[in-house]
Amino acid sequence: MKYTTEFRNSEIAQALLTRIRQGSRKKVRFMEFCGGHTVAIFRYGIRQLLPKNIEMISGPGCPVCVTATADIDKAIALSQIKGVIVTTYGDMLKIPGSRSSLQKARADGADVRMVYSTLDALQIAKENPTKSVAFLGIGFETTAPTVAASIIEAQEQEIKNYFVLSQNKLSPPAIKAILQSGEIKLDGLICPGHVSAITGSRVWDFIARDHKIPCVVAGFEPVDILQCINMLVNQVEAKLSKVEIAYGRGVIPQGNQIALNIMSQVYEPANARWRGFGVIPGSGLKIRKAYRNYDAEVRFEIKTKPAAEPKGCLCGEVLRGVNTPLDCKLFGKVCNPETPVGPCMVSSEGTCSAYFLYGDEFER
Amino acid sequence: MNDKILLAHGSGGKLAHDLITKNFITALDNEILIRMDDAAVFTASGRMAFTTDSYVVSPIFFPGGDIGRLAVCGTINDLSTSGAKPFYLSLAFIIEEGFAINDLQQIIASIKTTADEAGVKIVTGDTKVVNRGCADKIFINTAGIGVIPDGVNISGSNAQPGDKVIITGTIGDHGIAVLSQREGLGFTTQLKSDVAPLGKMVAHMLEVSRNIHSLRDPTRGGLASTLNELAQQSEVSIRIEENKIPVRDEVNGGCEMLGLDPLYVANEGKMVVIVVPEDARGVLKALQQNVYGKNAAIIGEVITGRPGRVVMKTTLGSSRIIDMLVGEPLPRIC
Numbered sequence: 001m002k003y004t005t006e007f008r009n010s011e012i013a014q015a016l017l018t019r020i021r022q023g024s025r026k027k028v029r030f031m032e033f034c035g036g037h038t039v040a041i042f043r044y045g046i047r048q049l050l051p052k053n054i055e056m057i058s059g060p061g062c063p064v065c066v067t068a069t070a071d072i073d074k075a076i077a078l079s080q081i082k083g084v085i086v087t088t089y090g091d092m093l094k095i096p097g098s099r100s101s102l103q104k105a106r107a108d109g110a111d112v113r114m115v116y117s118t119l120d121a122l123q124i125a126k127e128n129p130t131k132s133v134a135f136l137g138i139g140f141e142t143t144a145p146t147v148a149a150s151i152i153e154a155q156e157q158e159i160k161n162y163f164v165l166s167q168n169k170l171s172p173p174a175i176k177a178i179l180q181s182g183e184i185k186l187d188g189l190i191c192p193g194h195v196s197a198i199t200g201s202r203v204w205d206f207i208a209r210d211h212k213i214p215c216v217v218a219g220f221e222p223v224d225i226l227q228c229i230n231m232l233v234n235q236v237e238a239k240l241s242k243v244e245i246a247y248g249r250g251v252i253p254q255g256n257q258i259a260l261n262i263m264s265q266v267y268e269p270a271n272a273r274w275r276g277f278g279v280i281p282g283s284g285l286k287i288r289k290a291y292r293n294y295d296a297e298v299r300f301e302i303k304t305k306p307a308a309e310p311k312g313c314l315c316g317e318v319l320r321g322v323n324t325p326l327d328c329k330l331f332g333k334v335c336n337p338e339t340p341v342g343p344c345m346v347s348s349e350g351t352c353s354a355y356f357l358y359g360d361e362f363e364r
Numbered sequence: 365m366n367d368k369i370l371l372a373h374g375s376g377g378k379l380a381h382d383l384i385t386k387n388f389i390t391a392l393d394n395e396i397l398i399r400m401d402d403a404a405v406f407t408a409s410g411r412m413a414f415t416t417d418s419y420v421v422s423p424i425f426f427p428g429g430d431i432g433r434l435a436v437c438g439t440i441n442d443l444s445t446s447g448a449k450p451f452y453l454s455l456a457f458i459i460e461e462g463f464a465i466n467d468l469q470q471i472i473a474s475i476k477t478t479a480d481e482a483g484v485k486i487v488t489g490d491t492k493v494v495n496r497g498c499a500d501k502i503f504i505n506t507a508g509i510g511v512i513p514d515g516v517n518i519s520g521s522n523a524q525p526g527d528k529v530i531i532t533g534t535i536g537d538h539g540i541a542v543l544s545q546r547e548g549l550g551f552t553t554q555l556k557s558d559v560a561p562l563g564k565m566v567a568h569m570l571e572v573s574r575n576i577h578s579l580r581d582p583t584r585g586g587l588a589s590t591l592n593e594l595a596q597q598s599e600v601s602i603r604i605e606e607n608k609i610p611v612r613d614e615v616n617g618g619c620e621m622l623g624l625d626p627l628y629v630a631n632e633g634k635m636v637v638i639v640v641p642e643d644a645r646g647v648l649k650a651l652q653q654n655v656y657g658k659n660a661a662i663i664g665e666v667i668t669g670r671p672g673r674v675v676m677k678t679t680l681g682s683s684r685i686i687d688m689l690v691g692e693p694l695p696r697i698c
Contacts, residue, residue, distance in 0.1 A: 005616075010607065010679045017680075043625075045682025222680055337690040348623055358684045 007221030016226040021051050024233045029055040029185065031321055033175060034192035035062030035349025036220050042358035044222040050229070057184070058354075060174050060276070060319040061192055063139040064091045064347040068273040070307035071167050072097035075136050077304045078165060078296060079110035085128060087121040088136040090114045095343045098308040118150035125154070125162040134296045137166045137285075142194040144168040144285055145259035148266035151287070151294045163296040166287050169272055171195050172203050173283035179211050184321050188232035190225070191217040193247045198263075200255025201243050208241040219247040266291055275343065276316025315342035318351050325352040332356060369463040374493030387465075388455075388489060391472045392479070396452075396487040404487035406452060408511060413448035415439060416507035424471070424501055426542045428556030429632075431504055432471035436478040437561045437632060439508040441581045444566040445635070447518040448510030450482065455489040458503040461496045471502070482561035484508070510563075515574055522577035523598035527666040528644035530637040532565070532651055533558065533659040534610040535587050536629035540618040555614040558656075560633030565654040572650040573643035580636050585689040588627040590636050591674045592688045601669030604686070605677045608663045627676075628689045638666060 006012075032038055038058040041047060047056055060066050076097050079086040086102065093103040093114060106112040111131075115121050118135055125133035137147040147164055154162040171192060178184065191204050196217045204215045214235035218228035228246040235241065245251050263285070272284025287295040296302070309316075312330050317323035325331045325344070335341040337353060344350035372379040389398060396404050417438045424431040436453065443450040455475065459468070479486055537558040544553045562581070569576060578598070582590035587609070595602045611626045619626050633656055639647050644662055651657030669675075674686040 005613075008679050010681070013680045043684065044678050044680050045684045046680070048682045049680060357687055 028187035032190040033059040165296040276319040313342040429559040432474040435504040443510035447516040450510040520597040536615040536626035539629035558633035578638035586628040596672040599671035604664030
């Protein structure tokens with residue numbers, strides 16, 4: 001797998017940094033939406049290399065982090081139903097719900113299994129015909145098509161014991177919510193690379209057009225990110241606001257039509273609750289009536305008690321970009337990767353986890 | 365001959381006796397084991413090193429090795445971290461009922477090959493069989509005894525500012541090779557585990573320099589965790605450079621796919637060497653002449669600074685803290 005060495009090339013990175021330092025005059029604040037970008041920015045120490053007038057803040061693009069406590073509780077409750085095998089991506093296991101986590105539920109006897117793809121979940125359903133296998137649909141547009149495809153596959157193969165608890169979310173409504181709230185002022189947006197590979201870069205047009213904020217879609221290697229920041233700086237200095245792509249090897253304006261078709265075949269947009277945001281209209285993906293036999297919410301009566309948020313945890317504010325983990329009294333003290341209080345410390349893409357693992361000594 | 369392990373194979377009765385004589389004693393043949401006493405008896409003198417470890421890797425056969433080779437190498441390498449020359453190993457199996465005897469024979473053959481390569485003897489052993497479902501296929505425990513040459517004083521507490529830090533080859537090979545075989549992952553790669561007995565390589569280093577301060581094999585938790593342990597034990601700081609750390613393209617690629625960092629991925633045939641700066645070049649040269657040290661590199665140095673702190677200069681020129689591994693993202697890789 002090449003494509004990593006070239007995009008980690010130190011000389012190209014230095015050249016881009018020089019351009020950024022020379023070209024950037026105004027004091028600006030850029031947000032990276034995606035948790036993958038947050039981790040890469042920290043891992044390569046990009047913040048410390050940028051000139052002081054460029055402030056970087058992290059956004060809500062960590063799918064596990066934005067999953068509301070009530071929805072975690074629902075997944076745990078589902079694992080308590082007799083005969084149900086819950087399948088999920090690994091990151092979800094440790095996320096604390098109100099009273100437990102999937103990991104603790106598993107230790108107490110629930111059948112919770114980590115999978116790497118929906119195909120594994122389908123396979124488990126085939127191998128356990130007397131059980132019901134539920135997959136936790138978590139993630140943005142990047143994973144939603146694969147979950148949708150698994151439902152279509154289950155129908156074609158007549159697998160009747162496979163269900164999806166759909167908690168997938170759409171990214172543009174979250175950005176819209178941040179911009180409309182007016183809580184923070186942004187001068188540029190690093191748009192998510194993998195999401196845009198599916199949606200196309202056009203979904204961000206409204207930000208450039210209506211909010212006059214420069215947008216650049218970026219990949220996840222250091223050279224990708226520096227290239228993106230350089231393009232944002234150029235737009236800011238030239239007083240432009242348009243959507244550009246700094247990730248040409250992955251993204252085109254119109255997106256992946258096949259994936260988009262599969263998504264809209266299986267899902268319809270619905271309201272969804274987000275940690276830190278509350279309900280964002282049209283930001284969720286509900287399984288359409290035609291596929292209701294695969295909807296875990298339809299198949300099972302999932303009972304949960306009212307959700308209880310962890311006291312003092314600032315994950316919600318961190319996800320909106322209003323606070324950084326350093327503002328949180330729990331950060332690094334009671335809340336660390338070993339004993340996480342909130343999801344942003346658990347997820348490998350979480351902002352708190354990135355600050356903790358990679359932050360320099362001034363940030364500890 | 366029954367081709368599966370039965371509970372009776374671990375009972376101490378006739379079936380057990382047959383299993384031991386036909387498979388273990390014959391295959392592992394040496395003058396101490398062949399006496400078949402309950403305790404191995406041998407003569408040794410000098411400062412001793414003694415260690416034990418258990419092996420539960422899944423799958424038991426993986427590219428580049430198997431649980432048997434791993435069980436021998438792991439214990440030899442732990443002995444080698446003290447500078448000891450490994451001599452004798454014990455070998456205990458916990459086997460799940462129904463395990464294929466063919467597989468057991470293959471594992472024992474691999475144990476024999478590895479022990480011969482390293483010049484160690486398996487001198488005592490034990491076998492238990494548990495009901496189906498009470499263990500996953502086969503678990504192995506080995507313990508080992510070695511003798512430390514005169515004048516050698518190696519410890520994780522001995523690193524001093526100014527010392528150079530060497531890694532004896534590419535990192536992450538074992539972890540990614542094993543993960544590539546896991547059920548549900550199944551990506552194909554040419555990559556092989558680096559599992560290897562490092563006793564002879566360590567002896568070669570000690571011939572070149574008696575000023576090696578610390579040795580440690582970066583197994584679970586990877587290079588990052590090992591450097592943290594050494595920095596904490598010696599109450600020093602360690603600075604490494606990202607672009608000097610040897611990593612295979614396949615490991616980088618596998619890590620990208622799995623969302624891992626090679627710094628935290630396990631090795632089973634590597635050593636971190638901390639040595640006085642004057643001897644670093646000589647040790648590196650000695651390592652590079654060894655089959656298991658061809659890709660050795662000096663990756664950084666010990667510095668004064670916050671005790672326990674490991675810092676890495678990234679390829680971009682920024683620096684970041686390298687912390688211990690937290691949690692267990694890769695269960696059962698050794």
